Amino acid sequence: MPTHLPETVDPYRLAKKGESLSGDIAVDSMPRLSQILVEKEASVAVKLVFGYGEQRRLTISGTITTDLVLKCQRCLGPMPWPLQLEFTLVLVKAENQGEIPPEYEQYIMESDKIRLPEMIEDEILLSMPLVAKHATENCPAAGHMQTDTASDSVGQENGSETERKNPFDILKNLKSE
Numbered sequence: 001m002p003t004h005l006p007e008t009v010d011p012y013r014l015a016k017k018g019e020s021l022s023g024d025i026a027v028d029s030m031p032r033l034s035q036i037l038v039e040k041e042a043s044v045a046v047k048l049v050f051g052y053g054e055q056r057r058l059t060i061s062g063t064i065t066t067d068l069v070l071k072c073q074r075c076l077g078p079m080p081w082p083l084q085l086e087f088t089l090v091l092v093k094a095e096n097q098g099e100i101p102p103e104y105e106q107y108i109m110e111s112d113k114i115r116l117p118e119m120i121e122d123e124i125l126l127s128m129p130l131v132a133k134h135a136t137e138n139c140p141a142a143g144h145m146q147t148d149t150a151s152d153s154v155g156q157e158n159g160s161e162t163e164r165k166n167p168f169d170i171l172k173n174l175k176s177e
Helices: 009-017 031-035 094-099 114-126 139-145 149-152 169-176
Strands: 020-026 043-052 057-071 078-093 106-109
Touching: 009 057, 020 114, 031 114, 043 114, 057 114, 078 114, 094 139
Parallel strands: 078 106
Antiparallel strands: 020 043, 043 057, 057 078
């Protein structure tokens, strides 16, 4: 039986001991993520390692594994989206965020404890595609799509170019009157 991760943790205490956590988080505990999913009964498998990295900076390294179902924006049907994500975050307090080099991915802490579902939800949302859609060959709506070559052939019939009518040609007649 999968273990559930705690809602909040003290990362300083866990990093001091070099501890790791693993378990599942229900998608319904992540409101922003569950809003955009077709199936909300999924769970997210998470493995986290707490420690101190370069220059004694508090870090969380981990993996997120899940199978989510998004809505394809082309056909509006369900689209499976498997996720295997590895990340390393440097935890900083809001007042110290300018001291971290920009090459590190920062997670800004508002207090001494962090909410794990919120942090995991942020990582998943950052990894998601801007527009979720099936590959063209797998999308049921692909037969109804206009391809780039079809849109480029407006004004062309059977390979021969025809003169396109300019909708403003009528204004030439008005100007001369």
